Amino acid sequence: MSNRPDLYTSYRKESSIFPNNTQKFWFIVLLISAIFVCFVASDYWLILLTNALLVSIAAWGLNIVSGLAGQINLAHGVFVGIGTYASAVMGGVATRSVIGYELDLLLWLPLSGLIAALVGVLISPIAVRLKGLNLGLVTLAFVFIGSHFFSNMVFVTGGSGLGRKAANLQIFGIDLNSGLEIGNLFLQKNQILYFISLLVAVLLGIGVKNLVRSKTGRAFAAIRDRDIAAEALGINLFRFKSVSLAISCFYGGVAGALLMTTFGGAEPGTFNLLYSITFIAIVIIGGAGTVLGPLFGSFFFVLFPALIQNVVLSSNLSEQELILSPQQIERVIFGLFIILFLIFEPRGLWGIWFRLRNYFKAWPFSY
């Protein structure tokens, strides 16, 4: 049958995560090179890559509710924040001002996702009754409510301007902060974090792929395309909209928890409107409604500014000569990219990838 990759004898085979060997092959190649990178990259790049992977997870989350189920969500950053502080409470150390239970990573990581999901489910009755611009406005309001809570729940967040330390990095009671020795291989903390992020990203990435092909995923797509038609098809709008929000928040929460651990701490002011909008930008640049899109978008978002900064810094020009600071230049260029993408390739980086792939897939024809 290897000569007939397109001949499907069952629906199960047709809708499998990797329907053909080519995709399996590239997935494995990517995975092996991802593992390999860990041993050659400098700490600076390793942290950036870890960051990119985690941002991807959060972006997948937003992509599920917005790209897949078509519900505008301007408050994704808040859910990331909830995951962040949930992890800090569960896994962090208690001090005079903040509470903490010093749990294991295996507990606090899923729990922080679940708590974010729970909050998502709690607010979903409001959200699922609205659509379009109204939903956008409600979620916008939620950003400010969230900010307010973050600033004032000092016992959880450490308070505005101060923040708190991240959760402990321990698995099965083994403290990983000072690294880990496996045989004669010594892994730094950064490398461990990279691996954990990679593992979680792979699992959750396959999770998204699986979701897209499942009944739930198809229901989401039906709601996105036309909610009334979806309802007529027997899809329970309330239930599926809530589920999409819950899954989305779970992804956000998990990403938030690991992000905080990577950077060591977090200040409540981080999770403002701009932070939420960043994720929207990532999904747009990457390509909404796809699995690969947010991954492209996140890597672009994280690595591209780093590249610009590198270039600006190595140019040896002072700030006076450049008028803008490196951070400002980075923001301006990034903003330009968002505009350009919306005008020229609304399908995002994934769209470019898709066109390229089709160019070769249709060979020697054009369609």
Place this chain on the structure above:
Amino acid sequence: MLTMENIFSEIIENGGSTPCRKVNEIASRFPERVAFRDKRFGIWSEISYQSFWDQAQWVGCALNYFGVDRFDKAAVHSENRPEWIIADIGIQSIRAITVGLYPTNPPSEVKYLLGHSETKILFAEDQEQVDKALEVMDELPNLQKIIYFEDRGVVSYKEDILMSWDDFLAIGKEEYEKNNNFVTSRMEEIESGDVACLIYTSGTTGAPKGSMISHGNLEWCGSIIPKLSFTPGISNPEFLSYLPICHIFGRLIDIIVAIHVMGTINFAESIDTVQRDLAEVQPSMFPAVPRILERMHAGTLVRMKDASRLKKLLFATASKLGNFSANRRLEYGDADLPAKVTNFIAQVICFRALKKKLGLLNVDNAVSGAAPIAPEILKFFMNMGVPIYEGYGMTENSAVATGNKPGSVKLGTVGVPQPDVEIRLADDGEILVRHPGVFLGYYKNEEATKETIDKDGWLYTGDVGEYDGEFLKIIDRKKDIIITSGGKNVSPSEIENNLKTSPYIKEAIVIGDDRKFLSCLIGIEYDIVSNWALRKNIPHTTYRNLSENEEVQKLIWNEILKANELTSSLELRKFRMITKELDHEDGDLTATQKAKRNVIMDKFSDLIDDMYK
């Protein structure tokens, strides 16, 4: 693991057997082997040989239940689908006779075919075919039951004569459980001289004639499979069934060859999806008729026009390399090194991907038959590296007569005689064929039988041919040859095929019998000409409107001039457009999509007269 060599050597050792016996044998030896793959809602569901044989036996038992005895007839009126073959094998296994009807047969022809064959049971595919039979049922006293495969639209019908395939099989199963040796013991009785099926010729002139093909004919066809021109090199018996099984070519491939080599027959989802299904199945053996190859050729050229410059350039380069390679192969054989190198490059830059798109990637051997094909079309595929060989045969000789084969190809000829086939040319050039596959005669038509088979067993084919070296070349149907008023003999089919090489031309009928010069009627390929017109900003609405457009006429005239250059005999001086699409139901085409010359000449006599005014 059973390889094709094992299968072939087994056939050489044991000879051929009639299809129903073969199915029984495979079912007992390899019950799990996949017999059919049927595409439903995008998924290919598989049916094993065991299940195939079980169902065929149920059909046999149920037929017996409804009073179908030895030598009674049962007809199948359906597109290709597993039930077609299951019913066919079921009918043959109880020594009854299968009659095949074309799905496009209109009610009047259904009436003629069922009436002439005295069919007792009809298997009709769906509402469309059931309606045709019901319309003429009153005039068919022998018809006792109509079994339908698809119940959509038929469920509400009240006629007692109707029964669904599932109910029919359920009766068969019940009967089978009462006496499970019935079919096998009846099958033992079958003798080589028994008629297995009636194949009605499409009848370009007059009423269709029912050719009686015997079990012996089928056995003989089975026995020569390993030596046939189009079987060497097949690595894997995968087939796509799309040629009508009621036609001898489809039957030869699907029921004789595919079953004999224990192959898997894939059924396309529908006529419209053949191209896509072909790309999914990637069959290893591809029987083709000129019409399909012409369409593939035209489709490829048209789609290439839309491709980007780079792709166009690579296609052009690959075509040149492929042409060089194919010419070397024809001249020096397959082992020629320059041919291999150029072919390799052409494959890498373009043809491999193209073949995959067309579904020809795994084709080890392809045969073109059933009608003459223009050498340019064959060359196009050979350039692409598809091993395609033209063959020659007809209903009356079980479609086996001659064929080009790997290592022995001459374009424009139909090759050398198949194994055990004797060929002779009569004094007037008519091709005579003699072999054990020659049919028994026309059903209920002694006179026509006598005209076709002489007392020594020579079959008069009605085709005029000549030898080109050892290769046989068909000139034309004897009755179609044109003699101009200047006394020159012209073969219209050669010119017509040269015309049909153009992607824009679908139908061409050359006229000139007893006239001063040659002219032709042209039917355009609507999709492609329409696409061309869109590009040129030529507004158009219907087929007629497009045909009558002056720009289109200019385009066609240029295509005719090109065809004239290829033609060795007289050139075409004038043409007229046929302003309607030719159609089987209107009587313009035969069921196999061949133009009925006399009908068309009659219908469009005003156009013809206009040309010779």
